[in-house]
Amino acid sequence: MEQLTLFNPEELYEFPKDLLVFREHFLNREEADLLKDKLLHSAPWEQRTQKMYDKTVITPRLTAWYGDDRKSYDSADNNTSITNSWTSELLLLKERIEKEFGYQFNGVLLNLYRDNNDSVAWHRDKESRYGKRPVIASISLGQTRNFDFRKKDHHQSKYSLPLPHGSLLIMKGDLQEHWEHRIAKSRLLMGQRINLTFRLIR
Ligand SMILES: O=C(O)CCC(=O)C(=O)O
Numbered sequence: 001m002e003q004l005t006l007f008n009p010e011e012l013y014e015f016p017k018d019l020l021v022f023r024e025h026f027l028n029r030e031e032a033d034l035l036k037d038k039l040l041h042s043a044p045w046e047q048r049t050q051k052m053y054d055k056t057v058i059t060p061r062l063t064a065w066y067g068d069d070r071k072s073y074d075s076a077d078n079n080t081s082i083t084n085s086w087t088s089e090l091l092l093l094k095e096r097i098e099k100e101f102g103y104q105f106n107g108v109l110l111n112l113y114r115d116n117n118d119s120v121a122w123h124r125d126k127e128s129r130y131g132k133r134p135v136i137a138s139i140s141l142g143q144t145r146n147f148d149f150r151k152k153d154h155h156q157s158k159y160s161l162p163l164p165h166g167s168l169l170i171m172k173g174d175l176q177e178h179w180e181h182r183i184a185k186s187r188l189l190m191g192q193r194i195n196l197t198f199r200l201i202r
């Protein structure tokens, strides 16, 4: 995890290194370019709404869900996504990650961050349908954005990991139990970024 940049160097020792696996060049440049182009132009992107306290707001990014037939993806706001059938590219990628790391997935959530104003707020991917200690494999394409972590009960423990084009980050163990993550908006102009999170839904 040499790539970690720290907000607070004194707390380096606290970072849960055993909860993350990072491969900066999991996909080579050509594979990453092809996949990004394909998804950008062919995924059925939709903009969803989410509840924020008592308001309904438009999610600041586009999403699409692919998965095994009967595994629909319900987000926290009871807003069910259409389950798209696996494309050959997504199925191959899923099988490649499964084979290399020995995990299993049955769906993938795609997020499209159109520019620096798109984001995902602090959250944990912790729901009963993910089971205990979910393993989530995250592939990033396009614009490098910082993936921020903070400890749920100690927000000053914060770390940030830039996720470049073609990188793979696996979140596992107790990560979703004790740590929140986000992609923050940025003041700097940013290009498009696609993120794929492979998940196992029970
Ligand atoms: O875009 C990312 O890297 C993370 C997305 C995410 O946290 C999620 O979809 O749950």
Ligand SMILES: [Fe+2]
Pocket (backbone or CB within 6 Å): 123, 124, 125, 181
């Ligand atoms: Fe997440």
